[in-house]
Amino acid sequence: MNSRSICNEFLHLKRTDLREAILEAAQQLLVREGYGSLTMRHIAQRAGCSVGSLYLYFERKEGLLFALLDRAQERLAERFFAPEIQSITDPRQRLQALARAYVDFGLTHPEAYEVLFMLHPRELASYPEERLEQAYRLLDPIVEAIDTYVQQHQLEMPDVRVAAVAFWSALHGIVSLLLAGRLARLRLEVDRDALIEQAIRQAMGGLCQRMRPKNNRTA
Structure with missing residues (x-):
């Protein structure tokens, strides 16, 4: 050289x-x-x-904000599409791994997490539509894992994407609580890792409650 x-x-x-x-x-x-x-x-x-x-x-600072959003998306996508997660063939185990990856992303990169998931909507008003759509696609691995589980076990679920958003909401809730330090302020002394695992189990349980065997026609 x-x-x-x-x-x-x-x-x-x-x-x-x-x-x-x-x-x-x-x-x-x-x-x-x-x-x-x-x-x-x-x-x-x-x-x-x-x-x-x-x-x-x-x-201008708007361009800076867009770059921060893009970078945060890339960091989360790197975790969701990591080979060690995508290689998991069992959809339930893959969904659990995705949940842990999401929580770990939020706690490891708290500022990037806030930029991606906690900005006021008015600050995203001029974010290009195609890039906003790309952000929404970050839920696709969760949707695909749920849909695969439903298909493999011959189950029915009213709306897989709604279920995926509800699942994500549960994870977002625990990340937000931990980042804000709410538990410490309320003097709720609990083991953080145990709390995260319990939150993931409950989110999984909520999914299972929405599933029905295909031959079950009850409401």
Whole structure:
């Protein structure tokens, strides 16, 4: 590799590092101060760069928000579509693994989780429709696992996607409680891992209650 190639590679790495630093700074400020209080000057200060350098990557803070949403989606998708999860052939076990991956994502990347699932709808109003649709597709692995289980066991379920959203809602509830520190504030001292496992079991149980054998015509 010649000196020019080495120099170009170094500059590329530096640009990548700065972009990542800008995104991290914007994400932290967004969660702490809210979108309305977010300014490019504050982001640049926190990222340790000039406002001019920031504008080389993002022309406005709306573009920054979109980049944060895209990045959060990618991080969750990496977990959902990880080979060790997708290789699980039993749909019930795969659904449990997806649930654990979702909770772990939320607790490991709390700021990314808040950006993806807890922003006010008005802040997403101008998010491109096709990218918003891509975000909704993150539930597809859950839908597919439930549908596969229903088909394999010759069961009926009124609406698999509704069931998947209800399942996700239960997981979102436990992640939100833990991130907000509500249990500690209420002095509910419980083992966190045991609580998560119990929440997943209850979410699974709720799914099972909605399933019926195909020859069962009762309401």
